[in-house]
Amino acid sequence: MFSNLRVKGDIITNVGGTTRIYAKEGYEINSNASIIYSAPEYSFGEPLDPPLTDGVKEIELLTALDQGSANDKTGTYQDGMIFGKTYHFKVKNYIQNPPANIATIKWMLKFHSLSQNKWIEIPLSSTGDSITITMNDEDMCGRFIYVRAYVRNPEIEAEYKQWKHNRFRWFDRMVVDDGLIDRKNDPAKINQHATSLCGTAALLYFYAQDFKNDFYKNYMEFFRTGEVFINRFKLSPNSVLYDFNPDLNNLKYPHYDKYSNGKPCIPHQLMHQTDWVILAGTRSSDNKKYLGQKGEDWNAINWPNYMVDAAVNLYGATLVADETSIITGRDFSNKLIEIEKLYNQGWHIILLIDSDMLDDSISYIGCATQFHWIAYEGNLIIDLIKNEYSFSYYCWEKLNIGAQIRSSVFNTNFYGYIKFKK
Template sequence: MSRIRIVGGSITKTSKGATTIEVLDGHFISSAAKQNIWDGGEKGNTYHEYKAPEKKEVKEGVKEIERLTPLDFGSTNDKTGGLNNEGMVFGKTYQFRVKSYVKDAPKNKSDIKWLLKYHNLSENKWKEIPLPVKGDNVKITMNNEDLCGRFVNVRAYIKDHETEANLQVWKHNRFRWFDRMVINDEITERVDNFKPWLINQSGTSLCGMACIFYVFAKEQPQAYKKFAKELFRTGVATFNNYTVTPTIDILERQPFLPKKILNEGNFPWHWEWVGGNQIKVNMPLIDYVTMAGTRNTDNKKYKGGEEEFQAINWPPFMTSLSEILLGYKDVSSKGVYNPVKPLVFTTLDVENKINDINKQLSLGYKLILMIDSDLIDDRWDISSMDLHWVVLESPIVWNYIPGFFGAKKDEIDFKVYTWGTDPNGHKRYLKKKITSNHFMANYNGYIKVK
């Protein structure tokens, strides 16, 4: 099907020969706000009943084929939470056979050829894949990622594959239990609605991945959109010099049970306040696809569940992704390897640390900070060390007034992205201004990229 859409402007069609416009099973309407002119030249205009073009009569060949291998379930992709959509699964072998012929069966069954036809999304055109198998009964392994998330036309023919037998079968997205419409909505929110901060690590230790993909979606939104959609559909995505290839542990995760019940024993979730009640909310689907998929690619021991230690994003991996995935040329770190804090420090030490951070921002660097999560929480405990990555989104402001027996005022404030929260919103982190002592005890260092 072809479509011409013009919003504003005009269209001019000039032809030296005959031009035919045919509308099958519909209407052709011509209207204009000022004039609607049909000029037939010397012979004027001719009006007559429309006759559809004659279809080519098929006199021989394969008439019908059937699938012998049962299909597998997956998401219905319609936001209903349905999980009973039947389709083929990547990597699985399916058997097909000829069910009937237009007239007589060929004497030599090897005259029967097979072909797959599908619409290629990235190139926006139909593609055909001739198969090496022949005969009236064949087995086809669905190992082409590009067919995922598409209807596949399985065709058997003797002379003309366009007019002989065709069987259309759905092939699931690689993340077959994830709803495609929900995925698309989440990507739209992050890119088209300019809310990359919605990216949420939920109940995992993927804070580093959250920072990487937040910067990705914010700074290169269209590339992020393409990468995320491709990874969801095919299970493989490449950007710059990094390819994400999650294992079956990630690809086969099932976020929900029937009737949209959260599959909390199998999928990451977190608590949220909704309508005055605290409820369990699943990790956003597209964030799981990108973040868990990327972490699993680097560390196969991380299987997308509650493996807290395996999910941790160590500094070398963070700097590596900043270079080979995000494509930054100037990447370095400072202080992230030394979480042991000095017990005694001066106001000059605080001032030097803050001035160094603010200087990097003024030079155009983007900063990913390694902190103890107590730095941005309401409570500060000194009994544990909860290392956490955040993206700094403002200079650090230190309002300090010294006094004789201590500071008259000691307030530090700044904005960061973390945990799916708008750094500029009213629920932002830092939750409240902190003291210099609080800052020094919980700040480790940074990775800077440009």
């Protein structure tokens, strides 16, 4: 309620109600005599803002949104903004009247940054009753974005709230998060599935073993923003990966369509979303030709030079050696004894074999697409009577304890190893 205060000479007329005085440039009280407050109580506080008459009331988005995961484990989708796309916003309504000068309408973006754990406000340079904004800040991915338009006060004028998808927008954040926690607690759950990403799986198996929290934090950030540095290794894959959909209808997504006995898998068994993000995302960051698709074996191959580079730059090894060879078919019992000693000295060992070894098959002629990396985990026993080696190793979502391998099978499928440690 507004009322008037009239002053005339020594006569003051009081009017009931609340009297409010607004002054644009400040308000002063001067007197040649004393100033007497007759109210029984009074307090000093922040002055109330004058009522808005030319502010912005409502904003609308004119650009179509894109679908992505609802991130709730239901397999459903939601609309949202995506990284790199330009969006057109326009003032829809004013509080009362448009300002006399449209250029006095200002714009701002606001979001909560997970990387900095604080609210970020970004004033935009463009003014007027409409604006185009390109969403090219990775840190805004996987967050709600607040677009504000205002004449005087951004806190109380128009605000438009919109979800911006994670960079891997079709992948479910809750599924990926749960998967990373599982693999952080038990790295043997990392599964290359129907891909040739065995070397990357072995490296990340050791990385998750030794740096559990960093493994979880870095790959969760990678899932959200699409880029992250792990030590000196930059995760930044071919951009095609960001739009890949882990859906049964997408036959390019790695899956099993039949069992080992030849019977069809109905429905197809899809590669876990977490494994695809961390394995395909890591390999494609080194080889942009790799697109993470089913049957893409050649571009996925983890060559020894890549393994050495990733051991140094991703894992953070200070000591590394490539002991691989193109020669096989020898007695490698002494080599296994040497590997066991290195293992007990704290070295991580990743063996390069022909996958025929896992099928108990003798094979003298190697094939690049059958080369396979397994993580050595000790417990070596050489049985000369049975002509058998046994040791523990990780591959394909399993830690095999004391696996028994015929010496003739091992000796014709072994192609050396790489070793590394911090």
